[in-house]
Amino acid sequence: MNERVRTFEGIHNFRDYGGYAARDGRLRSGILWRSGQHGAATPDDLAGVAQIGLSTVIDLRGDSERQSMPCLRPELFDAVVLFAAGETVGSELAPHEEAGRGIATAAEAKEAMTRLYVNMPYREVLVRSLSLYFDALATREGPSLLHCLAGKDRTGLAAALLHRLLGVHEDDVMADYLLTNVAGNQARRIAAAGDSIRERYGDQITDDAIVTLMGVDADYLHAATRSIEERHGSVEQYAEAVLSVDAARREALRQRLIE
Template identity: 35%
Template sequence: MARHLPRAAVTSLVCASLFAAPMAGVALADPAPAAPTGFSWSPGQVADAPRLSSMDNFRDVAGTGAGYTGFGGEHLNKGVFYRANAFTPNDADLATLGGLGLKKVYDLRTDPEVAAKPDRLPAGAEYVRVPIISGDITNAARKLRSPAEAVAFMENMNRSFVTGEAERAGFKKLLTDLANSAGPQAFHCTSGKDRTGWTSYLLLSLVGVSRDTIMSDYLLTNEYSAGSIAAMRAQIAQAYGEQAAIIFTPLLGVQASYLNAGITALEQQYGSVRNYLKTGLGLNDATLAKLALRMLD
């Protein structure tokens, strides 16, 4: 039975996949405030984010091709904010990342995750730790006994991004730094889907990206990381049996209900994304304006 998986095995599962990383309930932001006087931003490169073999969920928050559109049909600036899974590129991908001119890389992982897979950054990029999750998530995950419990576990995690004091403090620091730091930046967790997915949801909502686009972007993890998800599931089945793989499969990718759970909690407690950003996270109008200005043409 999966409940007999040793703690070390569940730790590996959680760190390697659960934190790698709805539609009608997506809360749209209020109109973006005017940019503060004296602040300006020149968009970075407009090429699509490269597909990396060793970091399969690396992508541009602004999308691919023409990119996503926000308020007034404005295209989001590409080459500004990148999202990723664990920042552990092979030599070839490290060289590719070096061409993006990254100035900062924000690591949202817990101490055990960082210890298991330390970041490897291109020259010129500053490493910044912003741990998001609090509590012993490994102990909770190892008790899962069914796929339904695994789904509920993921939904509860997304709710914690709204209700958890430590989680909100982490997102406040991350978004503040993103707003006030110049040049291209990247943020990541382990699978690039949960903490990273919530951050992307907030950024896209802030500038008025449509609810359908936001969800489609969230679900792209299942496409980008399909190979690594399948490999992890196969490893679990081989090591602990097919029943364990069935139970833990919901932890490996994303489902709309995960993001929707967080969004519903946000709407119930704060009413809108902007109110969550201002009241829940304590971000001021100037910080939100800087973020919006960096992201929109």
């Protein structure tokens, strides 16, 4: 799994989420990329991104996140950047930052993150962002990059939805989601987030709680999946009713992404 990961200095969790066996073949490699934000990218990082030849970037962050940490771009960058205006998690905060409010321990952090995932598939601006994402994958050629702030929660949900719609085995769906916990320089990413979270909420938050907030857990994705299935019966029905990804759009995704 770690062969999927591109290690950069200032871009965390950058990796290929293609290549998995799917319902009618295998997802293409080298065209589906995911990551965290690029606001701290170094010149070498940007040169590495440029080598991929991105044609589309889908930014799942909210307006406040884009304003406070604009992404740096490679020289001659000409990819189309897509995003929905507004706050994709219902506030100006990333999910892990939102979940840090009022908690101190790892157990409290996990409970807060799990609660957050129950409603994540239905947050209005994120729904519009996800619709842009699936439309782009179904209609645009070339490599794409999907990202949010940390590249783990909103991005993780979006990637899991695509995988499931294309028939990727559930073991691989979860393995790709959990790869966040070992991708890249975890210590640097967690330390930076810890400083930010404690500055916002106070020093009572333990180190273990910070690690929990900055990681992912199978229970989080299970919570989102249960919420989807309880309301709509299946991911396919959710995608059609909420994201406008009908059978024709799923076929377009299959044609472009599966070999």
